[in-house]
Amino acid sequence: MDDPGCKQTSVRSQRLSVLDIIGEEQEPEFDRIGALVARLLRVPVALVSIVETDRQFFKSQLGLASPYAESRQTPVSHSFCRLVVQDREPLVVADSRQDDRVKDNPAIQDLGVAAYLGAPIVLGDGRVVGSLCAIEHVAREWSPDDLAILTELAALVATEIDLRAEVKRRKSAEDDLHLMARELEHRVKNAFSMVQAIVSLSLRAPDVAGLRRDLIERIGAVGATQELLATRAGSDVTFAEILKGEVAPYDPGGERLDAVGPAIAVDARDAVFLGMIVHELTTNAVKHGALNPEGQGILSIRWNAEDEGGYRWLVLEWNEDRGANSSPSAKQSVSSGFGTELLDLLIKRQLFGTIERLDSGRGLSLKLRLRLTASPEGGAL
Template sequence: MTQEKPGFTESERSEAIRSFDILDTPPEAEFDDLARIAAEVCGTPIALVSLVDVERQFFKAELGLGVRETPIATSFCAHALLVDDILVIPDATKDSRFDGNPLVYEDPKVRFYAGALLKTREGVPIGTMCVLDHKPRELDENQLRTLRLLARQAMTQLELRRSLAATQQALREAKELETRHRQIVDSAVDFGIITLDLDGRVTSWSVGAEEILGWSEAEMIGRPADVFFTEDDQVARVPDQEMQAAQERGRGSDERWHKRRDGSQFWASGEMMPLRDDDANHLGYVKILRDRTLQHQAEAQRLELTREMSHRMKNSFAMVQSIVGQSLRTASSVAEARDSIGTRIEALARAQDILTQTSGTHAAIGEVVRDALAPYRTGEGRFDVNGPELELTAQQVVGLSLALHELATNAVKHGALSEPGGCVDITWQHTEDNGFVFDWREHGGPAVTPPTRTGFGTRLIERIVGPYFDGKATLGFEPEGVTFRLVGMVGQSVDSRGEGAG
C-alpha cells in the first residue's frame, strides 16, 4: 500500500510540536475529557490524544492503554500524519503496514484504529485524536464527524494553553525589564523624580513629575509630598511610613493609587530611597515614581480573561458531557443517539467558533442566528428574521445556538419546514431596562400534535436556555405551528438593523 508524500518536513513538525511546550506534561482534565467522550461516542475501549514526535509518540490524554508514550516504530498515528483528514484501519492484521507490529500481535493486540489529525493553523499535523479497539470494526459518519470535532477541540485547547503561556511569559519579561530599568531615570519625562528634605518637604521636582502629577516645580517647592497621596493614605500616614522604610532598610517601595493636581487618580509604581552626601550624611529622600495605570488595568484584564477562559472551558465540557449523557438516555436507538450527539456537538462547536472569532466573551445576536440556521437554509426564503443587533454573553450565545438547532431540526423533521409551503418567523425585541423577547413561530406546515413525552431537546429549550438570559423559555404546540418564546435580559443594543428573510 502506497502513501502520499508529506507536504512538510519532520524538522518542521518537531518545531511545531515544541512550540506548544506540551511533551512530557502531566495529564490535564480538559484533554482527559476529550478522550473519554471519544471512547463513549465511538464505543471503543481505548482513546488517546496523541502527539507524534520524531522518535516517539506522547499521549497527552490516555484511556484504556495504560502507557503515556510508545516508540514511533510501532505507531499507528505516524501513518495518520500522511493523510489529509482521518485515517481508519478496520483490521490491522490485514494491512501490510502493520506486519509484525507488536501492538497488533502482542498485547494490547490492537485490530482497529481511527485517528483524526491535530493540525496547527499553518496546516502542519502534530498528532491525532484517535480511538482503538481489540476487534475489527468500522465507524459510521456521525462517529467520524464527532472524532473530527473532538480533534478540533483538542487543537483549540492546545492553542489556548500556548496563548496563556505566551501571555504569562510576556508579562514576566516585561516585569523583569521594568525592574532592570527602574532606576534609569536620566531626564526621562515618564518618570517623576522628586527630592525631599528630612521633614518630607519637596526640594526638587523633575519635568517628569510635572508631566505625571500636574504641579509645576514652583508650585511644589517647600510643600509636603503627601499632597499627591490619596486622602486615605494621608490619614494612614503612608508618606511617613515610606520615609521610615527608606531610612531603616534603604528603600521604601510602593504600588498604589496617587492623586494629580486636577484631582484624578493614577496607579503609580514608586520607590523612595535615602539621599546622602559624599560623607554618607542623611540629607533627605529621593522618590521616583511612574504612571503604571495602563499596565495595572492590563493586568486586571488579563486576570479577568484567564478566569473567563477557565470558566468557558469548564462550561463547554459540562455541556458536552450533558449532551452525550442525555442523548444516550433519551434516544430510542444507538443510531439515533449517535446522530443526536453529533449534530448537537456540531451546533455547540459553531457557537464556540463565533466567540473565538469575536471578543471571546460576547457576540452579536444576528450572527448567532445566521450561523445556527445556516445548515437549514435552502435559499427559498423560508426564514423571516428581524430584530435589532444586540450583544449576547458567551453563555447566551451557546444557549440560543443550541435552542435554534433543536427548533430547526424539529421543524425539518416534523414541523413547518417538512412541507414545501412551511415557513418560520423569527423576531426579537429590546425593551426598556435591557429586557429581551425572542419569538420563533412556525406556520404553513402540518397540524401540530403535542408530544406525549418530553425529550432532551424540549428540556434543553425550556429549562436550560431561559436561565442563561435570567428569564424564562416557553415552548408551545399550537395546531397551526410550533412556537417558542424566550423572555429575559441582554446587554445594550448595537444598532437597529434587521436581517430579513432567508
C-alpha cells in the first residue's frame, strides 16, 4: 500500500521547486527571522527548515556545527521538522532522550538536539512546507509564550515565501505575455504571407467564376489553422489535430477515413503550411476521389516522423480508393494548374520536401516528405 505521507512529501518537493527556495543561498530576510528566534527564545540553534522527500534543507540556519552549517541540510532521518509537517501542528519536545516520538532520532547525537520546539510553516494555500524551529542542547520546558512567539514568526516565514512566489508568478506571466505578443505577430505575418501567395496564384487561374469560391475556401483553411493555434496560448499543435480539422467534416459517419500515426507536434509556421497541404488534398479527394459524396471510397492516411540530417521530417502517405465501382481508366491526380502549383510551393519551397505521385487506377496515392522547423514530440493521440 502506498504511504500517503510519501505522496504528500513528493508533491511538496515539486511545488517548492516552483517557489525557487530549495538550493538557494542564505538570505538576510530569513536569517533575520532566525536571529529573532534565537534572541527571543534564548536558544543556541534556530532553523528555517524545508522538508523534502529525502532531506531537510535549511533556508536559514543559526548555530549549527560543522558540517551541517556548511551543507545546510541533513537526511530526513535526522528531521524532527518532518513530524511538524506530517502532523500539521507544532511539535514540543522537552527532553528528546525521553520522548518516544524522537528518542531514536540520530539528530540527538549528531546535532545535539536535547530539546526541540517547532512551528509549521503554512503557506497561503494551506500547504505545510516546513518548520521554524528552536533547538536546545540541554533539556528544557517550553512555555506557552515560547510557542506563541515561534508560531507568529513562522507565519512571517510563510508570508515571505508567498510574496516571493507571487512575484515569480507575475514575472512569469509578464514574460508569457511578451512571448505571446511576439508569437502573435509572427503568426499574423505568416498568415498574411500565405494569403498573399494564395491570391497571387489564384489570379492566374482561367476559371474566373470559381475564383471567389476557391479563395474563400483556401483563406478559410488558413483561418481554421490560426483558430486552432489560438486555443493553445502559444503551445504547439499536433499534425493529427490539423488533419482532423480538415478531413473529418467530410466523413461524419467515421466510415470512409482511416488515419493512423503518432502525435507529432508542429510549430505555428509549419501548422499553417501543413493545414493548406491537407486542405488541397482533401478538396481534391472530395471533388475527384475517395471522399466524393456520390461514391463509397476510402481514404487511408499514415504518417510518422524521421530524424535525418539534423532535422525532423514528417513522412505522410495519402492513399485513396474510390471504391469497387470506380472505373480503372478514370485516372485521378491532384488538380492541375493552381492546385498543383500551390502544393509544389508549400511542399518544395516552404517545407523543403518532396512529393511522389502515383495512381493505381482505384485512386490517388501520394507520399510526402516534409521538413519541420521545430519538432518536439506531442502526447498520445
